[in-house]
Amino acid sequence: MATVKESSTNQLNKRLVTTKCPVTFIANKMGNRWKPLVIRELFSGTKRYGELKRAIPPISEKMLIQTLKELEVDGIINRKAMPVVPPHVEYSLTDSGQDLEAVITEMVKWSLKYNIQ
Template sequence: MEKTYNIGVEATMEVIGGKWKPIILCHLRNGVMRTGELRRAIPKITQKMLTQQLRELEAAAIICRTVYQQVPPKVEYCLTDYGESLETILHQLCVWGEENVDRRREQGEQVNLLQWDAALENRDK
């Protein structure tokens, strides 16, 4: 089946688009994570949605799923080499988001960025 895209970003968004995939990928940039760790890191995602998004990213060869045969079962996720090629894109999305939060704060909006705020607190100590 032939696919046609009007612009390259369409092909990118087909693989990493949506509300949750970029967030999952940003967390996995920092290293291997288990399902429960991802759930805690992304508290608003449901288990069903997390599982679905992880399966889609695995099918696209962006992440790798490793299952350890033990009781209880242990499953870990990490970026593949192909997934790591998204590092620049993911980093720029994070930077843009942080700058956007700063801009909105300067305009008087009450907006929180938990990970950024925690990093600033730790830096000041």
């Protein structure tokens, strides 16, 4: 789903830093272009794939599922697929996903204080 060269210095440093630095550890879980937006949507409750898509218009379908898959693998969200047709899939936050709210709250505070635009 994204080929990674395990032996590169980039990967070595990434692993090194991730295991030594809690900030990087969490950043790898929630810190890319779309993850925070998806997480925020799920703070207000369980959502379907299509609902997330409509809630975040500029995201492409590829980036949306990619983001959802990574969040699922990292245990931040749950995926519940109903065996019906047309498909019906629901996403929700896990406990660790919910616990991100405290972190995000602090980030929002800082951003409001220093975001001048």
